[in-house]
Amino acid sequence: MTLEVRIEGATHFVGADxxxxxxxxxxxxxxxxxxxxxxxxxxxxxxxxRAAATWILRGVPSYERYVRRxxxxxxxxxxxxxxxxxxxxxxxxxxxxxxxxxxxxxxxxREIFEExxxxxxxxxxxxxxxxxxxxxxxxxxxxxxFLTWFEFAPQDAVAFEELVAMLRExxxxxxxxxxxxxxxxxx
Amino acid sequence: MTLEVRIEGATHFVGADxxxxxxxxxxxxxxxxxxxxxxxxxxxxxxxxRAAATWILRGVPSYERYVRRxxxxxxxxxxxxxxxxxxxxxxxxxxxxxxxxxxxxxxxxREIFEExxxxxxxxxxxxxxxxxxxxxxxxxxxxxxFLTWFEFAPQDAVAFEELVAMLRExxxxxxxxxxxxxxxxxx
Numbered sequence: 001m002t003l004e005v006r007i008e009g010a011t012h013f014v015g016a017d018x019x020x021x022x023x024x025x026x027x028x029x030x031x032x033x034x035x036x037x038x039x040x041x042x043x044x045x046x047x048x049x050r051a052a053a054t055w056i057l058r059g060v061p062s063y064e065r066y067v068r069r070x071x072x073x074x075x076x077x078x079x080x081x082x083x084x085x086x087x088x089x090x091x092x093x094x095x096x097x098x099x100x101x102x103x104x105x106x107x108x109x110r111e112i113f114e115e116x117x118x119x120x121x122x123x124x125x126x127x128x129x130x131x132x133x134x135x136x137x138x139x140x141x142x143x144x145x146f147l148t149w150f151e152f153a154p155q156d157a158v159a160f161e162e163l164v165a166m167l168r169e170x171x172x173x174x175x176x177x178x179x180x181x182x183x184x185x186x187x
Numbered sequence: 188m189t190l191e192v193r194i195e196g197a198t199h200f201v202g203a204d205x206x207x208x209x210x211x212x213x214x215x216x217x218x219x220x221x222x223x224x225x226x227x228x229x230x231x232x233x234x235x236x237r238a239a240a241t242w243i244l245r246g247v248p249s250y251e252r253y254v255r256r257x258x259x260x261x262x263x264x265x266x267x268x269x270x271x272x273x274x275x276x277x278x279x280x281x282x283x284x285x286x287x288x289x290x291x292x293x294x295x296x297r298e299i300f301e302e303x304x305x306x307x308x309x310x311x312x313x314x315x316x317x318x319x320x321x322x323x324x325x326x327x328x329x330x331x332x333f334l335t336w337f338e339f340a341p342q343d344a345v346a347f348e349e350l351v352a353m354l355r356e357x358x359x360x361x362x363x364x365x366x367x368x369x370x371x372x373x374x
Binding site for chain 1: 258289292294295323325326328
């Protein structure tokens with residue numbers, strides 16, 4: 001479909017024929033795959049895009065669900081901005097979690113997420129090399145609960161693989177029902 | 188505006204000329220008021236509505252942000268279904284919280300919400316008399332972060348006033364920037 005929409009509220013990740021990011025891999029890790037697209041364009045709220053879109057994934061940055069004060073302070077201190085010139089590699093990892101996960105109480109989810117899976121601590125180890133931004137899609141009725149966007153220099157690709165592999169080994173990841181691993185390079 | 192939309196994902200609370208609930212009060216508690224409407228129609232996802240709408244507020248039930256396991260168990264055990272025949276009184280209370288609230292870490296918000304403001308404990312005291320359902324609008328880019336819907340019998344109106352007054356006295360409520368108090372009776 002050719003798309004011309006004014007984008008409001010959410011950030012739109014558009015798999016298309018044009019875009020600043022070239023899609024070099026698009027692998028279904030778990031569940032249904034995502035159709036092939038050559039390029040990705042990231043469209044921020046309030047802007048417009050005209051593209052032949054294969055898919056559109058939406059998410060909002062939102063507020064933090066599990067991060068405690070001390071962790072928040074450390075994350076803020078160590079997180080770089082997106083768009084660094086040397087960060088010409090990127091990844092978009094859309095995931096959805098199971099109903100069992102979403103029925104857990106807040107303290108049970110936190111316990112699995114951080115005390116047992118070290119999600120925040122693991123991410124921190126790769127800062128500032130691997131910049132990261134989380135977008136929430138669940139309340140929007142999107143097919144993916146979360147879209148995580150990563151940016152890093154090509155020489156940090158090995159570190160990034162390590163980070164992704166560690167997270168996939170965790171107890172938290174047992175609740176992931178669908179996951180796509182999209183890798184990109186700046187076009 | 189006359190509206191005919193297929194409703195998807197979110198529950199829509201439509202201030203209109205028709206609807207099963209008659210609006211008997213529509214008071215701005217804090218911030219900008221909401222325009223006058225005679226009736227309210229609650230439109231669930233997947234259905235259609237045709238109405239002269241004055242306003243439309245959207246929200247999704249979503250998952251729990253602060254509730255711990257023991258609290259969740261107690262809430263589930265004591266919460267009645269909506270739509271009880273004797274519950275002919277209702278309230279819709281849309282609120283938005285400040286940027287300062289949303290920038291707090293998860294543990295800081297929980298601390299204010301429950302340890303210091305007793306939001307869950309207070310609500311529990313009025314169960315099962317006052318049935319309650321929370322809808323989230325923040326990630327949807329809605330004007331209100333939350334829409335809370337309450338249903339109760341007319342003879343429980345005094346108890347309901349008590350509950351609302353207690354919450355408004357809390358530290359949590361200092362973060363509320365906009366609040367509307369809409370009261371309804373079954374038409």
